[in-house]
Amino acid sequence: MTRLLEIENVSITFGGLKAIDDLNFHVDEGEIVSVIGPNGAGKTTFFNTITGLVTPQIGDIKFEGQSLIGLDPNEITARGLARTFQNVRLFPQMTILENVMVAQHCRTNQRVIGPLFRTAAWKKEEAEIRERAEKVLGFFGHRLVGYRLEQPAFVLSYANRRRLEIARAMATQPKLLLLDEPVAGMNPKESEELTHLIGRLRSEWGFSIVMIEHDMGVVRDVSDRVVVLDHGVTIAQGSYEEVSTNPTVIEAYLGKAAAESEGGGSLDSAAHSGEGAH
Amino acid sequence: MAATTSAKPTGPTPVKNKKKSVFQTNNWVDIFLTVVRLVAIGIIGLGFTLFVIQQATGEGLSSEALRNLIVAGIAQGAMYGLIALGYSMVYGVLGFINFAHGEVFMSGAIAGWIVSDTLFKNGLWESNFIVSLLIVLTVSVFVSTAATILMERIAYRPLRESPRLIPLITSIGVSFFMQNAVLGLIGPSSKNFPALPEWLSKKRGFLGIELEGTKLLVLFVAFVSMAGLWFFVERTKTGKAMRAVAEDKEIAALMGINVDRIIITTFAVGGAMAGVAGVLWGLLFRGVSFLTGFLPGIKAFTAAVIGGVGNLGGSMAGGLILGVAESVGPLLILEPLGIPGVSQLKDVVAFSVLVLVLLFKPSGLFGERLSAEDRA
């Protein structure tokens, strides 16, 4: 398997506070990796670093062998990385269709001349953008298509917003998809369905996926590999079973005393208590 | 693969990421900006060099004239600084530019004219200047403070949670409205403050420099006001509350601080300083009109940016720097370049300073002090 993303010795400090400390991480092509960890473990900073919102002071990030350091977020997206946000950030006043169409910006190139003179190339590109947008939205069943296409995004329910955000990321035609808590705030039925869809994202669309998630059920069901972050440091990685029984991980979630007293406490319950503090 | 607990780095030696220099970037915007910066530095450097050469050959300004310009610049800069405090304080607490602050200053100046004119007609201005000045200052400060409190109450408070540009546009509207309201109230002509009594306005020696009394008075009042403000912000309970609100409104509210009251106080204190500046402006330049607030307002904002918004000492320093720059700049840099009619370009210099400061150091020379949410 070829390495898609490689993070080497990355450190990030915010005014003396180490958010990420000497992190090493990699994703292979076709892999689904989950990143878990208690709140404040630096998971979202980790995503922000990969997508160029935060520049690491030390270390290197390589995507398909080329360094991403110093690139603007839009250039990184153009390289083939796309993300969703923990606190869903859509373009609320734009229609659902527009939300997905605009995400294809870096894959298209018509500017002023095309639309003004209605050139054939422009018409073709617009048609392609729209077709691709509908295809991406169609991935989520009937929820985001049909009459919904022309509705502003703010009318959507919470779960549908999450779906639309994933659709928007898909529309940038990435190789690697970064999902920040994709099922947060969904009911069990919805999250089960989304778990299924995440699997299909790999099998049908060929995306590699890095996912931050609190819901251990989802993590267990989809991930090839789980990486546990705490205080900006990788404390464990491996398969779900390996990680969930790792004493260091349980300690990180529950605290040292609890880990010792409970002995064989499981990560599932630990993660839930972690979420409680959320 | 076992669940490894990686503690220490295993990869190659860490690479330290430096900010990319301009020469490595292929971003044309960066290149363009660098060119602009270089050209600006070049022009300033060239003008200044020529000036030095002219001075050396004895063709330039007399040192007397230069000194007068600097003193005039400092006096004017002190007023910019006083107005800038209002911008800075409001920006520090609410994170928005009160574009209408120049008009608050103008309202103080106009109120000062109305009172001083009345006092002049009564004869008190001549007979007891100190008392008249205190009356004028009190009324002006009252009017400016009232204007700014009304402004906050009517126009800005309902918009506190709206997107940033909405209150900014509102303040542009408030500024426009106030200008034209004053135009309607007192008419378009420029109104003159009564002349200062002879004993005050005559020139006198001060620290070895011959100074006009008026300028001394301006500097003295500005200094006293500034000291008062410093004491208020740094030493009183309200001042501390103000700083707390500037840092984080919600937490401050949780700590039992009445945020609304503190915000009003902030506006009021800024307004009071603008009122003082208005009277000083009238004493120094005598003519005031409904347009008096516009240019000083923008320049004071520039001063606030130079000093770093939210930074009170910086604002005052920024005012002095800008005052001197616009007073000396045209003669120091533009005149040696052979540009005619440089005194007309005074305002161009001030605006250029604004653009250049934001190009070189957007956080001001002395650093910004903003609340957490604005830094983000």
Add this chain to the structure above:
Amino acid sequence: MTATAANTSDAMASAPGVRSATDVDWRRSANIGGILGITAVFIGLVGMAVGLDKRMLIDPVLSLGYLFVLAIPLIGGWIAAREITLEGMTAPIKGARDIVAGAVAGLVGGAVVAMFLVMLNAWDLQELLPNWSDALLDMYTFGQGVGVGIVLVLVVGLVLGAIGGAVHVIPAKPRRLLSIAVQWVISFAVLEAVIDDLLGGFGLQAVADVIYARRGGLLIIPGLIIGAIAAFVAHRFEGKGAELKTQYMELEPERKNQVSKQGLIIMVVLGIVLPIFLGKIVNELLSNVGLFILLALGLNVVIGRAGILDIGYVAFFAVGSYMMAFLTSPLAPWRESDGILSAVFGWLPVLNWFVALPIVVLTAAIVGVLIGTPVIRMRGDYLAIVTLGFGEIIRLLFLSDWLAPTFGGAQGIRSIPGVNLGFAEINGTDPRAVFYLVAIFVAIAIYVSSQLETSRLGRAWMAIREDESVAEAMGINTVTTKLFAFVVGAILASFSGAIFAAKVGSVFPNSFELLVSIIILVVVIVGGMGNIPGVMMGAVVLIGVLGGPSQPGLLQEFSEFKLLIYGALLVFMMLKKPEGLIPNAARNRELHQEEALQDAWLKGDKPGTTKDEVDDAGPAPSAADIDGSLGLGGATS
């Protein structure tokens, strides 16, 4: 509102008990009354009341000045009696209580004015406040002297306040008819110049003479007739408009397109034919409006679409005008001076307007890039002030002695020829021709902005306006995209500038002050940011009625006060209706469509069908979705 009133009239019959007339929030009414009084005093002291008194609206009873002053207690009474109806609660029953609330506000307002009148009578402050005059005293006492006047003021305040409050009590239907009648009468009075002109153009001058008084103003009896006709027409065709709209909405998309096209053709034909019948004044007015539509459409791209608050926008208008003057005027100063310019470009002949236009546009685009690049990365509020700075820098440079050999300094550039078409020349002496020229460019501007809006670039602008950092994370290069908006705006403004130069025949630095930028901003905001028809309507109403920075509007008496009104309007819009007065048609359609679909779904919701089944069954939204959409839709809009 209408629904509330309808409920009221129904409820009256079986009313569980009408509230007593004294169930009034006295303090609130009195506060509103105080504000009313202060407003009236303010309007008097800035000179509006007396200044506008010169214009007769309805001869001989109502002048514009009195309309303004008397509208204050009316509106105040209406506000004082207004009650907030909470969603899901029964609306409070309207009755005598509302009239009392309005009357109290009116009375308090009257008292404040009365006190002012006493002071006005006692002291003489005219030296300080020019409008502290006998004329004002005379007007506010209705010419009856202070003693009687004060009583009159109190009575008028009381009565008008009560009437304002009573508006809530009148049932919906008569209220609607009355308001339409009043609107029509006032429109006829305000639009006197246009209607007179139009009737004259169609050879119906006699009709105009019957309707309007010789010295201006609508006559009473024709006024009443107009009101009656308007009310009758409104009564007769009630609901027809909405019916037509639903009919149109239900058409097949293809047919819909056809209908819109027909509508467009009718508009174009009207635009071509109507000016022929209009006189000079109205054509002049229309061409001014057109110039501002161009500017407003340009600023709309910058601020409405891309969300960049550019308040130095006038700079591009100035560059367009000056560049056109520079190239086409035979007396341009640079031709006569012996500087570098005349040495290098001396061979350049005096250009024709159309030849010069591409150069002008190119220059504006370059200036757009030069100004845009340094500012585009700044925070929104810094950007606003810096663009203002650039606007002022450009004006001051045009004004300076330094560049006077090139641009003429304060004297500006004169004798700019009109637009030479070969067979005719369009210049300021023929406003009709100017109007046609402007109309063509407005059409181009509409095409350009609507075409760009729906393209890749337009979507990117919108995304940046909504959330810049997310837009960047979604692969949009925010710097170049914003710069494109800046440049498109600059080009549209330069069109306007180029026509302006040819129309006026000379350019001066004073035509390009900051206030031009602010007026364009007001036009865009009143019309509705990002909304092309709205922005155009904004320009028509504001520039047409109030006038531009130096161009008179229909109400020429306003010229002294229009800037005051613009400022107040800007604040009012931001506080009450930041989305603009004219709602965005497209957005409205979407929301209505959604309601219709939900209704359909609710009807089809058979008992026994669980939510989940419905959710999975097809395109119908799940119950959760509907909850979300209602709640959030309400919160966001």
